[in-house]
Amino acid sequence: MRVALFLTCVNDTLYPDTGRAVVKLLTRLGVEVDFPMAQTCCGQAHYNTGYRREAEPLARHFSDVFGEYEAIVTPSGSCGAMVRELYPRMAARARAEGRGSTLATALAPVVPKTYELTEFLVDVLGVTDVGAYYPHRVTYHPTCHGLRGLGLGDRPRRLLQAVKGLELVELPGADECCGFGGTFALKNADVSAAMGADKVRNAESTGAEVLCAADNSCLMHIGGTMARLRTGMRPVHIAEILAVTEEEPTL
Amino acid sequence: MSGTFVGMPAFPAAAHEAVRDQTLRGNLRHATHTIRAKREKAVAEVADWAQLREAGRRIKDHTLRHLDRYLEQVEEAVTAAGGTVHWAVDADEANRIVTDLVKATGESEVVKVKSMATQEIGLNEALEAEGIRAYETDLAELIVQLGKDRPSHILVPAIHRNRGEIRDIFAREMREWGRPAPDGLTDTPAELAEAARLHLREKFLRAKVGVSGANFMVAETGTLVVVESEGNGRMCLTLPETLISVVGIEKIVPTWRDLEVFLQTLPRSSTAERMNPYTSTWTGTTDGDGPRTFHLVLLDNGRTDTLADEVGRQALRCIRCSACLNVCPVYERAGGHAYGSVYPGPIGAILSPQLRGTASEIDASLPYASSLCGACYEVCPVAIDIPEVLVHLRERVVEGGPVTRAGNKVVLKPAKGHAAERAAMRAARWAFAHPGALRTGQRLASRTRRFHPRTLPGPGRAWSGSRDLPPVPAEPFRDWWQRTHGGKDGAK
Ligand code: SF4
Numbered sequence: 001m002r003v004a005l006f007l008t009c010v011n012d013t014l015y016p017d018t019g020r021a022v023v024k025l026l027t028r029l030g031v032e033v034d035f036p037m038a039q040t041c042c043g044q045a046h047y048n049t050g051y052r053r054e055a056e057p058l059a060r061h062f063s064d065v066f067g068e069y070e071a072i073v074t075p076s077g078s079c080g081a082m083v084r085e086l087y088p089r090m091a092a093r094a095r096a097e098g099r100g101s102t103l104a105t106a107l108a109p110v111v112p113k114t115y116e117l118t119e120f121l122v123d124v125l126g127v128t129d130v131g132a133y134y135p136h137r138v139t140y141h142p143t144c145h146g147l148r149g150l151g152l153g154d155r156p157r158r159l160l161q162a163v164k165g166l167e168l169v170e171l172p173g174a175d176e177c178c179g180f181g182g183t184f185a186l187k188n189a190d191v192s193a194a195m196g197a198d199k200v201r202n203a204e205s206t207g208a209e210v211l212c213a214a215d216n217s218c219l220m221h222i223g224g225t226m227a228r229l230r231t232g233m234r235p236v237h238i239a240e241i242l243a244v245t246e247e248e249p250t251l
Numbered sequence: 252m253s254g255t256f257v258g259m260p261a262f263p264a265a266a267h268e269a270v271r272d273q274t275l276r277g278n279l280r281h282a283t284h285t286i287r288a289k290r291e292k293a294v295a296e297v298a299d300w301a302q303l304r305e306a307g308r309r310i311k312d313h314t315l316r317h318l319d320r321y322l323e324q325v326e327e328a329v330t331a332a333g334g335t336v337h338w339a340v341d342a343d344e345a346n347r348i349v350t351d352l353v354k355a356t357g358e359s360e361v362v363k364v365k366s367m368a369t370q371e372i373g374l375n376e377a378l379e380a381e382g383i384r385a386y387e388t389d390l391a392e393l394i395v396q397l398g399k400d401r402p403s404h405i406l407v408p409a410i411h412r413n414r415g416e417i418r419d420i421f422a423r424e425m426r427e428w429g430r431p432a433p434d435g436l437t438d439t440p441a442e443l444a445e446a447a448r449l450h451l452r453e454k455f456l457r458a459k460v461g462v463s464g465a466n467f468m469v470a471e472t473g474t475l476v477v478v479e480s481e482g483n484g485r486m487c488l489t490l491p492e493t494l495i496s497v498v499g500i501e502k503i504v505p506t507w508r509d510l511e512v513f514l515q516t517l518p519r520s521s522t523a524e525r526m527n528p529y530t531s532t533w534t535g536t537t538d539g540d541g542p543r544t545f546h547l548v549l550l551d552n553g554r555t556d557t558l559a560d561e562v563g564r565q566a567l568r569c570i571r572c573s574a575c576l577n578v579c580p581v582y583e584r585a586g587g588h589a590y591g592s593v594y595p596g597p598i599g600a601i602l603s604p605q606l607r608g609t610a611s612e613i614d615a616s617l618p619y620a621s622s623l624c625g626a627c628y629e630v631c632p633v634a635i636d637i638p639e640v641l642v643h644l645r646e647r648v649v650e651g652g653p654v655t656r657a658g659n660k661v662v663l664k665p666a667k668g669h670a671a672e673r674a675a676m677r678a679a680r681w682a683f684a685h686p687g688a689l690r691t692g693q694r695l696a697s698r699t700r701r702f703h704p705r706t707l708p709g710p711g712r713a714w715s716g717s718r719d720l721p722p723v724p725a726e727p728f729r730d731w732w733q734r735t736h737g738g739k740d741g742a743k
Pocket of ligand 1: 520568569570571572573574575576598627630631632633634635
């Protein structure tokens with residue numbers, strides 16, 4: 001099976017290790033991974049800040065870049081939710097405003113082929129034990145768009161539970177938003193920081209060394225708060241846990 | 252809406268103090284988390300919750316689609332039952348109607364049933380300006396009124412107060428308004444409730460005019476419904492000679508059968524009860540029972556304009572259960588007052604900028620008072636997709652567009668203060684449409700990474716005030732990919 005990695009602009013620029021982990025993990029599981037070099041951004045920040053018209057050409061670009069692939073895999077719950085949940089809505093609005101149906105036609109094929117990483121592993125490849133080894137105490141934060149947007153459910157937890165050496169501890173108040181919310185973190189910095197601090201305190205109470213999530217945007221906010229509060233905990237993307245094995249403990 | 256809220260600062264500024272107020276944060280956290288857990292249990296008991304939610308959504312949507320017809324049906328039925336119907340296009344008109352009606356009775360006092368609609372229009376203040384005193388009889392509303400305070404929650408308007416604060420307010424203020432609090436009042440719930448009961452009883456027995464809102468209006472019979480926990484509302488509805496009900500036009504349900512759905516979903520969503528203790532219904536007037544005169548004031552106040560908006564109109568489905576407030580992480584930290592309206596929390600963030608327009612600073616900031624986490628949508632018993640409406644209203648703020656105001660179609664200009672953001676968004680879109688440009692930017696960031704400051708100037712300061720930034724990696728992923736996999740550079 002040949003899939004396209006939709007890494008997202010944030011990961012490409014700031015978290016290349018996550019991308020390398022996805023490549024390593026999927027390759028190990030026998031999947032052929034391609035990274036279409038023309039990919040950029042799904043347009044989520046534009047769309048969610050109110051610039052829908054600016055996001056539309058980015059959605060179109062997404063479908064140009066990824067249209068030909070069998071499946072599109074992304075290690076970001078929120079960008080995955082953007083494509084799956086919001087692209088159809090975007091297309092419907094464009095049509096309602098009398099701007100033809102070409103956007104809908106362009107987006108229709110990519111929407112159902114787009115999978116968040118853990119979803120792809122569990123639902124498409126049918127694996128929960130990916131052969132990883134990670135001897136650490138880990139707590140899992142289910143990000144909002146993964147949890148409520150995509151409905152990832154317990155897929156990430158099942159994957160983590162199957163990792164050798166990993167001790168999974170429950171995060172109190174796991175379902176609560178960490179306070180990132182894209183431009184929300186800038187526009188409502190006080191509230192966002194208060195939410196982040198509460199999330200970090202909850203994480204700290206578990207005694208875990210690592211807080212893991214399936215979205216680096218949230219991890220950037222949580223990790224930045226952890227560093228400022230000097231907790232000694234580390235934020236790690238789930239792909240980077242699932243990628244390492246006893247034989248190859250580094251990316 | 253209530254004049255008391257005009258001139259509120261934008262949401263972030265209003266939330267600034269609340270976030271630092273540890274007592275307030277503690278009160279809110281405790282209250283919302285308690286009710287949240289209870290609601291979850293109460294909802295889990297109902298096997299067909301998803302179907303009830305969907306039924307509620309459909310009933311409300313159907314009614315809104317045919318609102319003109321159902322409103323006429325209500326008017327006919329109420330009139331036939333001996334009531335009088337008045338139409339109020341806005342807050343001023345509604346206040347004038349009610350004030351004139353009270354004056355016509357010759358009374359200078361009214362007792363009030365907790366009502367969002369009368370708060371929305373600032374009725375108490377309007378009555379006071381005409382020398383009429385309005386007494387709130389709901390316990391929490393009483394606390395707010397005595398404390399010269401503003402409500403901060405739809406269901407529990409005094410949620411921001413703890414027991415100690417309430418005791419102090421009762422001991423200090425009750426004598427100003429009627430029967431004083433008993434000497435030596437403590438902060439035990441039973442004593443506080445008893446003090447309120449004695450204070451209010453005096454009002455119930457004296458009042459000749461009652462003012463209420465309604466949770467529902469049943470079109471087929473012209474029946475109004477109030478759902479409550481304390482029974483104080485029922486006292487106000489039945490004891491006075493004249494009853495005046497001010498009701499938003501979106502409160503209609505077509506038939507009694509439709510009511511069945513909401514009488515299940517509302518109590519479980521709001522108070523986490525299987526059934527609320529008191530459900531009162533009244534239809535016009537009846538000889539020898541209840542008020543002798545009944546007036547229904549049908550309030551528009553921006554609702555028809557909201558109805559004209561395809562995406563935003565779903566906000567009118569709201570049954571004011573307040574479940575969305577109780578799960579909202581932003582409400583929990585910012586408190587209800589920061590929303591600058593009697594409708595706080597997620598529903599307030601989408602309702603106020605539609606009812607009032609987005610012209611004021613506070614209204615233009617409300618659509619951004621959310622991290623779009625989606626918890627509100629998940630709990631809403633009528634499935635209002637609040638995040639969808641928030642994003643829709645953000646677009647209205649930053650890009651302008653067509654809206655209906657006072658029945659006329661107008662095209663809004665973008666709100667002030669977003670020019671820099673708009674330019675940044677356009678620039679980012681341009682870069683994203685040109686992968687080559689994106690790549691150049693990434694490489695530049697990587698090469699200069701040693702010089703990146705830990706704290707940022709400008710808008711970035713909001714980030715670095717409380718969080719560290721991640722270090723920029725030495726090599727963006729796409730460069731690594733090209734180096735190791737020899738991928739073609741798809742840059743255009
Ligand atoms: S929006 Fe939904 S959850 Fe919020 S108060 Fe209204 S009905 Fe309840």
